[in-house]
Amino acid sequence: ADKLAAQLQMSKSTIGEYRTIANNLGETGMQAFQAGKLKKSAAVELATLPEEEQEELLKQGIVNHKEIKAYKKGKDVPKSGTMELPLLQFETEQEWKDFLLQYPSWTIVNKNKMTEEILYEYRLINGTRILVREFPYTSGEETISCQEWYLWRPEIWHFRNARVSLEDVIDYMRNENE
Numbered sequence: 655a656d657k658l659a660a661q662l663q664m665s666k667s668t669i670g671e672y673r674t675i676a677n678n679l680g681e682t683g684m685q686a687f688q689a690g691k692l693k694k695s696a697a698v699e700l701a702t703l704p705e706e707e708q709e710e711l712l713k714q715g716i717v718n719h720k721e722i723k724a725y726k727k728g729k730d731v732p733k734s735g736t737m738e739l740p741l742l743q744f745e746t747e748q749e750w751k752d753f754l755l756q757y758p759s760w761t762i763v764n765k766n767k768m769t770e771e772i773l774y775e776y777r778l779i780n781g782t783r784i785l786v787r788e789f790p791y792t793s794g795e796e797t798i799s800c801q802e803w804y805l806w807r808p809e810i811w812h813f814r815n816a817r818v819s820l821e822d823v824i825d826y827m828r829n830e831n832e
Contacts, residue, residue, distance in 0.1 A: 671698045677768050680705035682712050695719040699726070704762050750824045757786040757801075780830070781808040784823055785816070 658669055671694060678701035679687060686692040692700065699722040700708050716722060757774045763785075764773040771789040778784070785804035790797050803823050806816040818826075 674698055674701050677766055678702070680708045683708045686712060686717065692717050693719065696722055699723055702726075704765060747824055747828075750827055751820065754784070754820065754823060754827075757784075757788075760786075778830070782806065782826075 656666065662669070675684075675687065675694070675697045679697055683692060683697065683700050687694075687697045696717055696719040699719050700711065703711070703722075703726070711717075711722060711725060716725060757776070760774040760776045762772060763775045764771070766772075769789065771787060774786045774788065776784040783804075783806040785806055787802040787804070789800055789802075791800045792798075801820075803818050803820050804813065804816040805818045805823055805826055806813070810816045
């Protein structure tokens with residue numbers, strides 16, 4: 655990034671903004687950006703939203719930075735994507751597993767077009783986050799969807815240290831709800 659910034663005579667943060675736009679802005683947003691209908695600051699802000707929401711805002715003519723920020727602030731979902739977990743009382747491990755495998759309905763906190771990864775989050779009342787990183791994997795001629803599970807407790811500093819198995823998440827949830 656330093657070399658690229660020097661070559662283009664731009665700051666590293668500007669290069670980072672263009673990368674955010676390139677990796678996360680949907681096709682319609684990219685067309686609007688390239689046509690000059692969407693300024694860089696608005697494109698960066700828009701790129702933080704899921705593609706479906708990007709499309710909806712563009713259809714409504716919401717194309718400036720302040721309007722996009724106001725939309726994000728006024729969304730029904732809390733700004734941080736917090737969903738409070740009710741006291742779930744499942745009897746069997748299968749019931750817990752069924753609940754956790756509904757992760758595609760959780761908050762999407764990151765969507766990377768280049769790597770085709772989606773990061774889903776479910777925040778618990780105690781500050782712990784259940785995260786699922788979903789990504790495609792090709793084995794031979796077949797492409798399959800893979801998941802990595804993370805249990806990011808407040809005392810964990812680095813994302814990689816939160817990596818666990820689905821079974822670990824189930825055990826944690828059972829213990830928390832006893």
